Amino acid sequence: MNSRRSGHTSSRSIKNQNFPAIPPGFEANASAPSRLNLNLVLTPKFDPEVEPLEVDFDPNSISASPNSTHGSDHTSLLSLIPWDVVHSPLQQLSPGSDEEALFAEYQRLARLFMDSYTKRLHIPSSGSPHAQTSTSAPIPTHSDTLSLASSHVASSKLVSRKRKTRSAEMVRVSFLSEQDHIYFRDLVRRTRITFESLRVLTIRDEAKGKGLGGFVKKRRADLKAAALMFNRDLWLNRDKRIIGSIPGICVGDVYFYRMELCVVGLHGQVQAGIDCVPASRSINGEPIATSIIVSGGYEDDDDGGDVLIYTGQGGRDRKLHKMCNSQKLERGNLALEKSMKYGIEIRVIRGINVDDSPTGKVYVYDGLYRIVCCWMDVGKSGFEVYKFKLLRIEGQEEMGSTMLKVAASLKADSVSARNHGFFIKDISMGRESFPVSIYNDLDDDQDPLHFEYLAQPIYPPAIQDKFHGDGRGGCDCVTNCVGNCCCATLNGGEFAYDANGVLLRGKPLIYECGMACQCPPSCQNRVTQKGIRHPLEVFRSKETGWGVRSLDLIRAGTFICEFSGIVLTKHQTELVSLAAERLVHPSRFPGRWAEWGDISDVFSEYVTPRYPYLPELSFSIDVSRARNVACYLSHSCSPNVFVQFVLHDHYNVAYPHLMIFSLENIPPFRELSIDYGVVDELLGKLML
Known part of the structure; x- marks a missing residue:
């Protein structure tokens, strides 16, 4: 054993950690434990939205299994929530060179809109010592990719705010200092701890209510935990739509519940496998896909790891889980096609069956992919389906789904595998x-x-x-x-x-x-x-x-x-x-x-x-x-x-x-x- 030169790679220095203060007047004795009955808390209702992809969401009314696959064509969770970071707005998307004349006029109108928009934004001019803020950026004349500002402003504390309507603002975070990584990782961890704590305490309280003969309305604890957090504006990344990597979330992170993906802002759909910014909330009026879940729900999927053939949404019977109609280039499918057109990277989450999971499945974040082509094909059931070919971007950490397979092989034969x-x-x-x-x-x-x-x-x-x-x-x-x-x-x-x-x-x-x-x-x-x-x-x-x-x-x-x-x-x-x-x-x-x-x-x-x-x-x-x-x-x-x-x-x-x-x-x-x-x-x- 060596004396640690170490420290974890996430930090070279250690700062004092502040923990929740003990409120005055609390009696430290066995007869006065701190306890809360979560069943007495009102479950929030969510306001309807005009975009067809964004329907009313009442967590108590959802009966779908947490193992739902990516093809469901209904019910989307209000996605991508408020967090304590302000990013700079997305520069406009650029069409092809054959539309230059039309695009020039679009540029002029977009600049006028952005000038008016940024004047209404009261974004602070300073924050994290390791980052800077830009509230607007010039619009590129021609580009096949999104161009985004690279920095952010981070507030030092979680604060309670009035719920904000989701913005059309899309951002990419391309630079974070070491201290920023620690800050956002702790923020995500804190959010996940709150979710898990509410979930297990809800189960405990419901069990106690039943045992005492009291009437308790049974609900899925993960839905109730997410609803309680939504009502307190504790979901992350709601007022910014993040393209690419999300600060504080690492490749290989594992989740047991779909609702947890929504709470941290990794994937904003309760059931649908394609998450996107709808056309009505996109600056250029086109839908943009941000993430997908691959869980084997479509028979025409072909998952090769680094190369993925992903079947679009729609056309599947919800009860039989089989194709019953041909798919159309709309909604999530159209968003994936637009993301391919503009070279926008897609977050890929894989749903894997695991015996030790409380839901029978885990969701693993496997990193960023790019869509290289899409086409209409005749699927195995004889109906037309849209297929999208995605390639994993190089230079990322090893895929979490791969590491799960490697670990399983090592446990089966640890000696020969080394x-x-x-x-x-x-x-x-x-x-x-x-x-x-x-x-x-x-x-x-x-x-x-x-x-x-x-x-x-x-x-x-x-x-x-x-x-x-x-x-x-x-x-x-x-x-x-x-x-x-x-x-x-x-x-x-x-x-x-x-x-x-x-x-x-x-x-x-x-x-x-x-x-x-x-x-x-x-x-x-x-x-x-x-x-x-x-x-x-x-x-x-x-x-x-x-x-x-x-x-x-x-x-x-x-x-x-x-x-x-x-x-x-x-x-x-x-x-x-x-x-x-x-x-x-x-x-x-x-x-x-x-x-x-x-x-x-x-x-x-x-x-x-x-x-x-x-x-x-x-x-x-x-x-x-x-x-x-x-x-x-x-x-x-x-x-x-x-x-x-x-x-x-x-x-x-x-x-x-x-x-x-x-x-x-x-x-x-x-x-x-x-x-x-x-x-x-x-x-x-x-x-x-």
């Missing part, structure tokens, strides 16, 4: 519930093998003896624990996880049912003590030295692994520190647990948990001789995992376990990163 480099299948020697492999194809470094693998931390005997401290023991539940269990009382009157082991919301400390409890191992309140749930790999990285990644798709809010080593008391820490041993200090990790489950953007009365009580931690974990996979997590000030303190084998609150949970959906082969809460100069003093 055709070069140093590889060991399981450095834990069976101590973990899933193997922890090591792989190095860069150099001959084998540093992780020099240390004993320690699956669980070793505590001083005096700490372990405090299991029955303060007269408290385990619960006496014969079957799975319920809400009146004494362990639930310790947690503030509620359990920390849902039925799938997903963390409902972060807390200063979580009590799990443990060794002294009578409940079975299947109890919902036993999660982290069961060990890792995914095959992990320690790998050699060019950017971070040694890093950790998973061969599985890790769902947001789920347990990954524990930080393990030899636990030292405060006195032992002071002695060992003088000897320059490699120590991990739990007190230095920032409280990112407060981010998970925070729905204060939707409910102003939400209170960040302050119970169960956690004192100031003064112990350390020595990883100089024995350690586990968590000790190779790289640092980032925009991390995808966080530390949650948990107790299950003793009740000594001064020595909790350091459990690692995911902040977002983490696809296979994406490096796991954590915020150690220290500046770069101190990283070298850590073992990491």
Whole structure:
């Protein structure tokens, strides 16, 4: 193990993270937990729009499956939402050279319109120190592509605003500084956390309502979460229609729900597979396609990865999922044809069937494509269909759908699939519930093998003896624990996880049912003590030295692994520190647990948990001789995992376990990163 020169590649410096403040007057006791009943919140209604593609949307009325394919010809979600960035407007689209005379007159009228339009825009003249703002741009005389301003102004906070009507303004973001990348990634992550938190809390509240005999109208939780966020103007990218890459969204990002694609602005249609700016909202009066979803819904699709033959929309029977009519060059099909004409890149999202998904499918963002040709063809069912050939733009990250397939092949035969480099299948020697492999194809470094693998931390005997401290023991539940269990009382009157082991919301400390409890191992309140749930790999990285990644798709809010080593008391820490041993200090990790489950953007009365009580931690974990996979997590000030303190084998609150949970959906082969809460100069003093 080397001392980290690392830091995650997303940042070279670390800034203090601000977390939700605790409102004054909150009583930190078990009888006053912060809880909200989402079923009491009114679901918003959305105003109708005149464009045929943009119809009324009431999230409560949608009964379509989240696995709907790209051919549905009805119901489109109000797409691409407000966010805290102002981009410069799109320069006008240019027709072919055979229309130069007509286009010259169009130019003159367009300039007059833009001059009038920009005077009505009150765009601030300054913002992010790393970007500039342009409110207008000259119209090109002839071009086959969109020309857009490259910079933006970013506000520092999410603010509540009155809902804005979607603009005809289309933009492309072509330059972002490193700090901007971090800002937008955190913005997207925060939005996704809010969506997921509302979704799981809605399910919990509906289950509680049914269990208490109360009447609760069952709704799809993802629709309700999206509706609540829409009503608070929390959808991203609504007042700007982004062409190309969206800041804060990376190639390979994975989503379980179509509604989540809408919430982050990646794809604005609830069911239809083609998202576009309709003609009535386009400056030049022509529809422009921005993204498509490929999910195997049309039999004439031919998906070759980098080369995609995409079948247009329309003509399909909604119940039989078969073609029953010929397609027409209108709506989404016409928008794709216009995007080909102007050379506009298309975001491609693939829907893939996955057994571990709560919906049976995942949606993977695979990057940008260009349409190179389109034609009318006779499909397999004998009806005429429009086909579009798309080529993936070079120089992007590997497709997420490809990485899912590679990960599946590696899990099936990990040894033969590694055709070069140093590889060991399981450095834990069976101590973990899933193997922890090591792989190095860069150099001959084998540093992780020099240390004993320690699956669980070793505590001083005096700490372990405090299991029955303060007269408290385990619960006496014969079957799975319920809400009146004494362990639930310790947690503030509620359990920390849902039925799938997903963390409902972060807390200063979580009590799990443990060794002294009578409940079975299947109890919902036993999660982290069961060990890792995914095959992990320690790998050699060019950017971070040694890093950790998973061969599985890790769902947001789920347990990954524990930080393990030899636990030292405060006195032992002071002695060992003088000897320059490699120590991990739990007190230095920032409280990112407060981010998970925070729905204060939707409910102003939400209170960040302050119970169960956690004192100031003064112990350390020595990883100089024995350690586990968590000790190779790289640092980032925009991390995808966080530390949650948990107790299950003793009740000594001064020595909790350091459990690692995911902040977002983490696809296979994406490096796991954590915020150690220290500046770069101190990283070298850590073992990491």
